[in-house]
Amino acid sequence: MVNPPSNPARAYRALRDQLGSIRRVYLRGNRIVRRDDFARFPETVLLLHGFFQTRNVWEVMEDRLRHDGYGVFSFDLGGLFWQFNTRSIRDLARTVADKIEGICARHGLDRFHVIGHSKGGLIARHYVQHHGGDRRVKSVITLGTPHHGTPTALIATAMFGGGLLSRSPFEMLPGSSLVRLLNRDTFPSHIPLTSIYSKADIVCPWWNSVLRPRPGETSMKNVPVKGIGHTALTHDPGVYHIVRRELAEASRLWRERTPPGD
Numbered sequence: 619m620v621n622p623p624s625n626p627a628r629a630y631r632a633l634r635d636q637l638g639s640i641r642r643v644y645l646r647g648n649r650i651v652r653r654d655d656f657a658r659f660p661e662t663v664l665l666l667h668g669f670f671q672t673r674n675v676w677e678v679m680e681d682r683l684r685h686d687g688y689g690v691f692s693f694d695l696g697g698l699f700w701q702f703n704t705r706s707i708r709d710l711a712r713t714v715a716d717k718i719e720g721i722c723a724r725h726g727l728d729r730f731h732v733i734g735h736s737k738g739g740l741i742a743r744h745y746v747q748h749h750g751g752d753r754r755v756k757s758v759i760t761l762g763t764p765h766h767g768t769p770t771a772l773i774a775t776a777m778f779g780g781g782l783l784s785r786s787p788f789e790m791l792p793g794s795s796l797v798r799l800l801n802r803d804t805f806p807s808h809i810p811l812t813s814i815y816s817k818a819d820i821v822c823p824w825w826n827s828v829l830r831p832r833p834g835e836t837s838m839k840n841v842p843v844k845g846i847g848h849t850a851l852t853h854d855p856g857v858y859h860i861v862r863r864e865l866a867e868a869s870r871l872w873r874e875r876t877p878p879g880d
């Protein structure tokens with residue numbers, strides 16, 4: 619007979635699913651296997667990680683995408699201790715835009731999809747809406763992203779010295795100037811935007827992740843999932859199934875809309 623996990627073990631797993639593995643995400647920094655073949659695949663995906671995390675959070679997602687025939691790349695977004703993604707969303711959107719143009723020139727990459735986790739989804743939106751990403755991006759998928767801010771950013775604000783160490787928590791507060799900006803400006807109608815969120819997410823409560831399209835904004839979609847913690851959204855197999863489905867649909871729409879040779 620197998621004994622059920624103890625209360626401390628269950629508590630640890632729940633915490634890990636919300637915040638990520640200490641060993642696999644935080645202690646490893648941004649150590650990933652760098653691959654430069656991403657532009658050779660029919661479809662390419664850029665992965666953007668969230669606040670105070672590293673791109674190691676994408677390890678499982680990247681392996682699955684590559685296995686299914688996608689080219690994948692990600693960025694070291696810097697931040698606290700040069701690795702923990704604490705820089706402002708506005709600055710990071712500009713950085714992503716600059717890096718993308720250099721990468722596209724070097725590798726011959728023209729268009730790609732973006733998957734953003736948590737704060738990474740806001741970076742993706744700012745890039746698309748304000749830094750020319752609408753000319754590069756085929757689709758955006760967000761996982762547990764606070765499209766309307768999140769009250770837990772108050773905790774991060776206190777932890778980071780009331781803004782002295784990072785402006786990101788202020789940007790992710792409900793009603794912040796950045797949140798208002800992103801929701802005031804129209805998201806490009808030719809780019810599908812899908813928000814995948816969980817009602818078990820305590821870092822970004824689900825109602826903050828729900829997209830609220832205005833009349834005419836037909837490219838937005840909400841996909842709820844059950845029982846999955848905030849960081850577990852990046853590696854849960856059921857979430858990946860949804861991600862694959864949305865990528866395939868966005869790729870199909872892009873082919874239908876794009877004349878041959880363009």
